[in-house]
Amino acid sequence: xxxxxxxxxxxxxxxxxxxxxxxxxxxxxxxxxxxxxxxxxxxxxxxxxxxxxxxxxxxxxxxxxxxxxxxxxxxxxxxxxxxxxxxxxxxxxxxxxxxxxxxxxxxxxxxxxxxxxxxxxxxxxxxxxxxxxxxxxxxxxxxxxxxxxxxxxxxxxxxxxxxxxxxxxxxxxxxxxxxxxxxxxxxxxxxxxxxxxxxxxxxxxxxxxxxxxxxxxxxxxxxxxxxxxxxxxxxxxxxxxxxxxxxxxxxxxxxxxxxxxxxxxxxxxxxxxxxxxxxxxxxxxxxxxxxxxxxxxxxxxxxxxxx
Amino acid sequence: xxxxxxxxxxxxxxxxxxxxxxxxxxxxxxxxxxxxxxxxxxxxxxxxxxxxxxxxxxxxxxxxxxxxxxxxxxxxxxxxxxxxxxxxxxxxxxxxxxxxxxxxxxxxxxxxxxxxxxxxxxxxxxxxxxxxxxxxxxxxxxxxxxxxxxxxxxxxxxxxxxxxxxxxxxxxxxxxxxxxxxxxxxxxxxxxxxxxxxxxxxxxxxxxxxxxxxxxxxxxxxxxxxxxxxxxxxxxxxxxxxxxxxxxxxxxxxxxxxxxxxxxxxxxxxxxxxxxxxxxxxxxxxxxxxxxxxxxxxxxxxxxxxx
Numbered sequence: 001x002x003x004x005x006x007x008x009x010x011x012x013x014x015x016x017x018x019x020x021x022x023x024x025x026x027x028x029x030x031x032x033x034x035x036x037x038x039x040x041x042x043x044x045x046x047x048x049x050x051x052x053x054x055x056x057x058x059x060x061x062x063x064x065x066x067x068x069x070x071x072x073x074x075x076x077x078x079x080x081x082x083x084x085x086x087x088x089x090x091x092x093x094x095x096x097x098x099x100x101x102x103x104x105x106x107x108x109x110x111x112x113x114x115x116x117x118x119x120x121x122x123x124x125x126x127x128x129x130x131x132x133x134x135x136x137x138x139x140x141x142x143x144x145x146x147x148x149x150x151x152x153x154x155x156x157x158x159x160x161x162x163x164x165x166x167x168x169x170x171x172x173x174x175x176x177x178x179x180x181x182x183x184x185x186x187x188x189x190x191x192x193x194x195x196x197x198x199x200x201x202x203x204x205x206x207x208x209x210x211x212x213x214x215x216x217x218x219x220x221x222x223x224x225x226x227x228x229x230x231x232x233x234x235x236x237x238x239x240x241x242x243x244x245x246x247x248x249x250x251x252x253x254x255x256x257x258x259x260x261x262x263x264x265x266x267x268x269x270x271x272x273x274x275x276x277x278x279x280x281x282x283x284x285x286x287x288x289x290x291x292x293x294x295x296x297x298x299x300x301x302x303x304x305x306x307x
Numbered sequence: 308x309x310x311x312x313x314x315x316x317x318x319x320x321x322x323x324x325x326x327x328x329x330x331x332x333x334x335x336x337x338x339x340x341x342x343x344x345x346x347x348x349x350x351x352x353x354x355x356x357x358x359x360x361x362x363x364x365x366x367x368x369x370x371x372x373x374x375x376x377x378x379x380x381x382x383x384x385x386x387x388x389x390x391x392x393x394x395x396x397x398x399x400x401x402x403x404x405x406x407x408x409x410x411x412x413x414x415x416x417x418x419x420x421x422x423x424x425x426x427x428x429x430x431x432x433x434x435x436x437x438x439x440x441x442x443x444x445x446x447x448x449x450x451x452x453x454x455x456x457x458x459x460x461x462x463x464x465x466x467x468x469x470x471x472x473x474x475x476x477x478x479x480x481x482x483x484x485x486x487x488x489x490x491x492x493x494x495x496x497x498x499x500x501x502x503x504x505x506x507x508x509x510x511x512x513x514x515x516x517x518x519x520x521x522x523x524x525x526x527x528x529x530x531x532x533x534x535x536x537x538x539x540x541x542x543x544x545x546x547x548x549x550x551x552x553x554x555x556x557x558x559x560x561x562x563x564x565x566x567x568x569x570x571x572x573x574x575x576x577x578x579x580x581x582x583x584x585x586x587x588x589x590x591x592x593x594x595x596x597x598x599x600x601x602x603x604x605x606x607x608x609x610x611x612x613x614x
Binding site: 261 | 525526562566606608
């Protein structure tokens with residue numbers, strides 16, 4: 001099945017307790033596309049970069065079978081740059097700078113050849129742009145969208161409108177609480193199911209993820225990593241692994257959504273092992289399958305009940 | 308197998324967004340004993356109350372087959388009282404008052420008939436008192452202990468000494484981070500495994516619990532409750548369900564420890580459905596088994612991998 005990804009392509013400058021990197025490849029569309037490329041190819045990426053976007057990044061994306069017909073290159077502009085610093089407790093981070101550059105006036109233009117796409121993943125961008133993407137394409141089988149507190153606060157009405165068109169909403173625990181004004185995560189998730197999406201996935205960082213559909217609740221454990229080098233992009237990678245698996249299998253049953261959540265968790269667990277997208281330079285399908293199976297043991301227990 | 312429980316017996320005054328109760332039965336030893344009584348009886352409870360401890364509470368404990376030979380009754384004193392208020396987000400609570408009363412000078416005295424007990428559960432009390440209990444008894448098969456930030460900060464040296472004698476330490480995520488000065492929960496848990504306990508269980512409230520042994524890591528999902536009336540005692544109830552199952556089965560294998568964690572989670576999930584220990588007035592073994600099985604589905608996914 002075909003998969004369209006729309007979002008940011010960026011250069012990140014990141015400090016963690018383990019080191020610092022400058023102007024490394026990042027952006028929601030990049031992480032989503034690369035993660036999904038392990039399951040389905042080519043990936044149709046729509047985004048924007050400046051004239052400073054290096055050939056090595058283009059080559060990396062093409063090597064991962066990411067189709068760049070939809071990547072706008074504004075030669076006279078600069079690529080979106082983001083800088084962040086993670087604390088010793090990696091759950092806490094400060095944004096050091098956000099230079100939108102060419103991303104500031106980004107208008108997603110969907111190439112004709114992409115208008116008929118089976119699966120669509122809308123990265124964390126302005127809900128107005130998410131709507132603008134959906135207006136340009138034929139109704140896909142599934143639209144999955146990400147969002148963040150910035151849009152929940154600043155673009156609430158537009159976000160509510162976009163939600164009605166999403167099949168799957170992925171967001172983190174703080175975001176779902178803010179969106180619904182409900183502290184209980186399960187209640188909050190169910191409220192989202194009344195706002196449009198048929199599926200909600202709540203990412204809980206070190207505590208794993210929860211999937212909610214009208215007929216199921218599924219808790220995915222976290223992968224017990226002891227060394228997390230760089231959490232940047234983990235959420236986007238999760239979304240990419242999730243939608244990649246769905247697009248590969250074309251099966252929207254609750255049981256397959258659970259598997260997709262575990263594949264998303266698996267890809268995300270690899271992502272944070274190195275800076276930027278570095279882990280995906282040598283990650284193999286065999287390693288992915290191996291870790292997917294490890295996930296099973298993390299929460300498995302026998303039903304054996306004493307007499 | 309026999310089970311000895313040592314801890315507080317108290318009257319709680321609790322405010323939650325759902326209501327307020329005054330001077331209801333509480334205390335770590337109470338919750339632990341009642342939860343464990345679903346698996347193994349009689350429970351040997353060691354604690355202290357004042358002359359104001361009502362007959363109805365004595366009757367409730369006796370009905371649950373809790374042996375009260377070790378319950379000191381100081382007629383001229385008053386029972387320990389605690390008051391707390393939970394916020395709309397039930398993860399946050401304020402302590403309104405703590406009147407130690409007879410608990411202030413509590414010295415656990417282990418009756419002769421209890422000195423040989425197979426399983427021992429030390430509720431969240433001063434580590435000096437936990438040590439004092441262990442000095443009075445023959446070496447049990449397993450000692451499980453709880454602690455809290457108050458002792459981690461104020462009785463660190465004594466706690467470290469007690470830890471060397473524990474087989475299982477149960478504590479929450481904030482506490483294990485404080486004890487080990489390590490923000491990564493898995494790393495923190497492994498550090499505790501080097502401090503004495505062979506098993507660590509980290510309670511994560513709404514995010515479930517993690518079990519760590521030298522050979523396994525197991526994530527128990529939370530039960531997806533939408534209405535939590537009163538979180539008081541959930542942690543103690545977890546410990547009681549855990550040790551109750553272990554004492555019943557007398558099986559210390561990793562696989563059985565996992566089951567015990569799920570039984571602990573199951574009992575805790577019932578505890579919070581009503582105020583105080585009210586839910587245990589009519590909770591049946593059938594309901595417990597039913598929910599135990601529900602837990603399995605919460606994190607189960609098929610290994611089926613697409614070709």
